[in-house]
Amino acid sequence: MVTCHCSVSVDGYSAGPNQSPDNPLGERGEELHTWFHGEGPPSEADAKVAERILAGYGAYVMGRKMFGGGPGDWDLSWRGWWGDTPPYRNPVFVLTHNERPPLEMAGGTTFHFVTGGVEDALSQARAAAGEKNVSVAGGASTVQQFIAAGLLDELHLHIAPVVLGSGERLLENLGNPAFEQIEVIESPKATHVFYRVGR
Amino acid sequence: MVTCHCSVSVDGYSAGPNQSPDNPLGERGEELHTWFHGEGPPSEADAKVAERILAGYGAYVMGRKMFGGGPGDWDLSWRGWWGDTPPYRNPVFVLTHNERPPLEMAGGTTFHFVTGGVEDALSQARAAAGEKNVSVAGGASTVQQFIAAGLLDELHLHIAPVVLGSGERLLENLGNPAFEQIEVIESPKATHVFYRVGR
Numbered sequence: 501m502v503t504c505h506c507s508v509s510v511d512g513y514s515a516g517p518n519q520s521p522d523n524p525l526g527e528r529g530e531e532l533h534t535w536f537h538g539e540g541p542p543s544e545a546d547a548k549v550a551e552r553i554l555a556g557y558g559a560y561v562m563g564r565k566m567f568g569g570g571p572g573d574w575d576l577s578w579r580g581w582w583g584d585t586p587p588y589r590n591p592v593f594v595l596t597h598n599e600r601p602p603l604e605m606a607g608g609t610t611f612h613f614v615t616g617g618v619e620d621a622l623s624q625a626r627a628a629a630g631e632k633n634v635s636v637a638g639g640a641s642t643v644q645q646f647i648a649a650g651l652l653d654e655l656h657l658h659i660a661p662v663v664l665g666s667g668e669r670l671l672e673n674l675g676n677p678a679f680e681q682i683e684v685i686e687s688p689k690a691t692h693v694f695y696r697v698g699r
Numbered sequence: 700m701v702t703c704h705c706s707v708s709v710d711g712y713s714a715g716p717n718q719s720p721d722n723p724l725g726e727r728g729e730e731l732h733t734w735f736h737g738e739g740p741p742s743e744a745d746a747k748v749a750e751r752i753l754a755g756y757g758a759y760v761m762g763r764k765m766f767g768g769g770p771g772d773w774d775l776s777w778r779g780w781w782g783d784t785p786p787y788r789n790p791v792f793v794l795t796h797n798e799r800p801p802l803e804m805a806g807g808t809t810f811h812f813v814t815g816g817v818e819d820a821l822s823q824a825r826a827a828a829g830e831k832n833v834s835v836a837g838g839a840s841t842v843q844q845f846i847a848a849g850l851l852d853e854l855h856l857h858i859a860p861v862v863l864g865s866g867e868r869l870l871e872n873l874g875n876p877a878f879e880q881i882e883v884i885e886s887p888k889a890t891h892v893f894y895r896v897g898r
Contacts, residue, residue: 510856510878510894511870512711657709661880661894663873671710674862679709681860684885691883693890695709695860 502622504636504643505553505656506670507532507690513667514640521568524581526667532660535689545687549658558632559625560592561618563642567594567611579603580611588637591628593621595642618645640668648675650699654682659691701821703835703842704752704855705869706731706889712866713839720767723780725866731859734888744886748857757831758824759791760817762841766793766810778802779810787836790827792820794841817844839867847874849898853881858890 508514509532516526525532535546542550568580580586582605589608600613614621625634636646646652678698685692707713708731715725724731734745741749767779781804785791788807799812813820824833835845845851877897884891 511873659892661878663870663876663878665871665873665875671862672864674710674864676864677862679860679862681887681890684883684890686883686885688880691880691890691892693858 501633501653502626502636502646502651503633503654503656504638504646504652505658506638506643507536507658507660508670509660509662509664509667511663511665512669512671513664514638514643514670515668516664517666519565519668521581524566528662528664529667531662532658532664535658535660535687538689543687543689545685545692546689549656549685549687549692552656556633557590557635558629559590560588560635560637561621561625561642561646562592562594562637563639564594564596566637566639566642567592567596576600579605582609585609586611591625592637593625593628595621595645618642618649618651622646622651640670643670644673647677647697648673650675650677652697655679655695655697657693657695659693660689700832700852701835701845701850702832702853702855703837703845703851704857705837705842706735706857706859707869708859708861708863708866710862710864711868711870712863713837713842713869714867715863716865718764718867720780723765727861727863728866730861731857731863734857734859734886737888742886742888744884744891745888748855748884748886748891752855755832756789756834757828758789759787759834759836760820760824760841760845761791761793761836762838763793763795765836765838765841766791766795775799778804781808784808785810790824791836792824792827794820794844817841817848817850821845821850839869842869843872846876846896847872849874849876851896854878854894854896856892856894858892859888 516529519526585607586609591610593612593614596613603611680696683694715728718725784806785808792811792813795812802810879895882893
């Protein structure tokens with residue numbers, strides 16, 4: 501199964517304005533993720549949702565900007581902005597137009613650079629994941645391409661009670677997909693809505 | 700208290716594209732309201748939410764377009780597009796730039812036309828509502844003006860599992876309001892999220 505989980509504001513932004521290498525989530529973007537790693541222990545509901553996110557994926561697909569956009573990202577000394585030990589701990593397939601050899605990080609994450617578009621990336625991710633699920637990690641443009649191509653099975657939205665007003669909008673350029681609401685989980689800090697995405 | 704309840708698509712539209720007097724909700728806009736008046740009996744959750752909407756309001760505020768936009772709406776023979784017996788059954792204050800005498804309809808609804816903007820409309824609606832709540836009925840632009848002016852106490856979103864792709868977006872031009880999530884109700888046909896709106 502191919503799934504995507506994404507935190508969004510009430511007004512539909514998955515990142516705030518003025519994203520940069522120093523501030524990849526954009527202004528106030530971190531407020532979207534308070535349910536996941538805010539101060540204090542998570543609520544039972546948030547912990548349950550986070551557990552689903554952290555378990556079960558065998559491979560990830562992400563966009564070039566999410567790997568680490570900005571000037572110099574194809575300088576081979578640039579290792580993205582996820583630090584030495586990225587949280588993925590699995591193969592990550594990065595959509596790009598530039599060939600680059602795989603980049604092995606600490607902790608089990610290896611970034612593979614794919615130039616054949618979303619279908620190519622998904623095919624490689626599926627092979628790497630084996631029996632496990634593939635997660636589309638983002639950003640917005642990558643999620644949109646997966647939905648528009650009919651390649652995403654489930655979208656898990658974490659709607660934070662935050663209005664950003666501008667930034668990167670998650671749900672646009674989707675074509676005409678059919679959404680089916682599977683499950684809703686209320687937590688004190690977000691509304692978690694799970695959708696099945698039809699073609 | 701001043702509240703607004705609004706059905707929206709997952710991608711944030713409160714009406715589909717190409718709204719017209721013959722199709723005030725726009726293309727596919729009626730799919731947003733399936734939870735409220737779709738086929739078959741409503742679920743227990745939807746019935747509970749609908750009951751809150753139908754009870755307790757003493758007055759409404761709406762925009763000129765929602766009263767019945769399009770050519771000829773200021774012809775005094777034009778009585779809006781809500782039919783002879785509008786569902787409001789209370790005073791409705793219509794934001795407009797054109798003076799017009801009140802329009803009394805069957806069933807208890809009287810449309811009052813207000814030229815002094817949202818604060819004037821709210822002041823008149825509060826006086827008419829007495830102890831009861833005022834509902835901001837829409838459309839999107841009117842809701843936005845209320846939130847931006849800090850006049851809305853609660854926003855109740857009914858998120859339908861529908862992607863419209865274009866149309867009238869509800870949550871934009873809001874200024875910088877603080878949203879607090881009060882309650883979430885899952886129904887088979889929508890996710891109902893209740894927010895307190897701060898200034």
